[in-house]
Amino acid sequence: MRTKTLIITITCGVLALGGVVYAVQARAGDDSPAAQPAAAKVATAEVVRTDLSDYWAESGTVGYRKQRTLRGVAPGVLTWLPRPGSTIARGDILYRSGDRPVILFYGPSPMFRDIDVVGMVGRDVRVLADNLRALGYRIGSQPAPGTRVTVQGGPAPTATGQGANGDANKPDSTPTASGTGAYQTVVTSQDAVFTRSLRDAVKRWQAAKGVRPATGTVTLGDVLVLPGAVRVGAASAQLGDDATGNLMAISDQTKAVSVEIDASRADDLRAGQKVQITLPDSSHTSGTINSVSSNVQAGPSDGDDPGPEGPKVQVVVAVDNASAIQNISSASVEVRFTGTTAHDVLAVPVGALLALSSGGYGVQLSDGALTAVKVGLFADGMVQISGTGITAGTRVVTTS
Template sequence: MMRTKIALALAVLMALGGWAYQARFRHEALPKPHPAATLATAEVVKTDLSDYWTETGTVGFRRQRTLRGAAAGVVTWLPKSGSVVTRGRTLFRVNDRPVTLFYGSTPMFRDIATVGLVGRDVRVLADNLRALGYRIGPQPADATFTESLKAAVQRWQTDRETRPADGVVKLGDFLVLPGKVRVGATTARLGDDATGDVMAVSDQAKAVSAEIDASRTDDLRAGQKVGITLPDGKSTTGTVDSVSTAVRTEQNEAPKVQIVITASGLGALTSADVEVRFTGTTVRGVLAVPVGALLALSGGGYGVQLDRGPLTAVKVGLFADGMVQVSGQGLAAGVKVVTTS
């Protein structure tokens, strides 16, 4: 009898242990619940948006132009590339006679030899000799080649070692430019005809030139700021100096116009390609959300999902820098919308 009770108790214990083991096994085998998924959100902001486009520009110097002699002769001396020529200095020599740089706006167009000769070219001669320190005597209002001005020319010719120093200024003895120039590439070689292209000159100030589609000229104006990315990846800013009115057209290409940009952060660069970033359309004080917040609606158009709120249809405007202009019911600055993380 006692053995029967002991056997029955052992059987009950074994049954209970098996049930507990199975229950524990079933509990451990079940996957653990994941925490509730969280959605990324972003605030609707009130801001200014601008779209951009980029073009390749070339670093160079402002107001580049090509010089040629005004009178026939042989080129006998040329300056070094990169040198700067100022008022009264020699640009090049023709038949070993110096061609001098004078400042002004009226080019020399004849010999100045006869006392009493009147004209704007005489005014350029008188103004430059006076600026160089020569006494030219009283000058009539109508710019006349006086005896005293001719005597000043003789002194100038003597100092320049121009022979003969007779007070006669021959066509081509000076070239008139707006100011000092930097010498670029020399086109001519010693012995070439001086009436052909002799050399390129420019201002000392550096600039970036670029071509843009003629259709974009309405987006640009002188004084507008642009971004410039240099070859080493560094960035600087520039200012639109001029937008050409001349349109260049080539087959199978959109019409182009050239623009010139001044920039002070070009370092030692004198010739290199850079990336220029232009601002196009700008909208101010608009509501905007990240582009990732837009949802395509089945019926067409776009919507945004308000955080803990409904899906709201929106009207989209300008896209810029990962943001998009939006308007719609329930949207205001500070409202949160669901977006991609």
């Protein structure tokens, strides 16, 4: 028994000693320094001097510009209409009435009478002469402004400003002594004279367009005058209808974005201002305000309830890059208008602002100092600030 006890005792002692030796060796071998906590990374941003603008957005619609309804001029039976989507330019046929073509001319004023007597003077004769010349017809020379000419076939203009032929009143128009109904008048810069050469050009033009008989007389309704080429929309009439009613929708060839805005914002916008447009595919393009309507439209109402929406005005925006909406026939887009602009101000990211316990805002400088600031305009994630020690280039702490 004593031998067993001695062995156990010695064994336990050796194990204890080994544990001590291991502990000492382990402590002696770990000579690396104690781990230190990592320094916190702080994001900073530079105070910049810039222009800031806030924005507001409205929904707009892509469509063709200046959409309106075309009405016929002279009585007759409608016998032909152009295909929707087609373009009608100067000299093209707009429609047929009694199978007689009605031709598009460009000009500032409509035709208002038959042009059938050599010597007739007026703005409508100028429209006729200008368009035939533009179509390549030789119309001969025209009397210079200030020339006195004799107009046959009607009395002198009355004091109301219109003679029997519809001529504009000329202050010095005087009847001739022959008593045949002729009178003399002075050609102005806005007039042209229906000369024999111009009548001959009309005959050639009528023959080319299939007008029978080609008499050289332009009857009211033969020509319809518009500012330029038009795109044909949906028909409003059917063949066989009276040609004096609504015939078809027409518009300009160019597309634009129409936006209805609150009338209270109209004074903030003007023609020429730039806007940003977000297209249906989320791409962006720029635009320019073409017009701000002065016609205020009442907002939608339900009986006596005026509804939540107030009066509206229409804004037309031209797209700077026309190809951006070339394949869009009709779609909603977002138009972003510029509101208030602050020029040449100091600004930082909004994330740099700190709410102070005493009220107001402050920013923390990169050296740790806290300084109060006065805030101004907020725009595009930036905020206008000013305060002691805040200059362009100062670095401030901000959110990462």
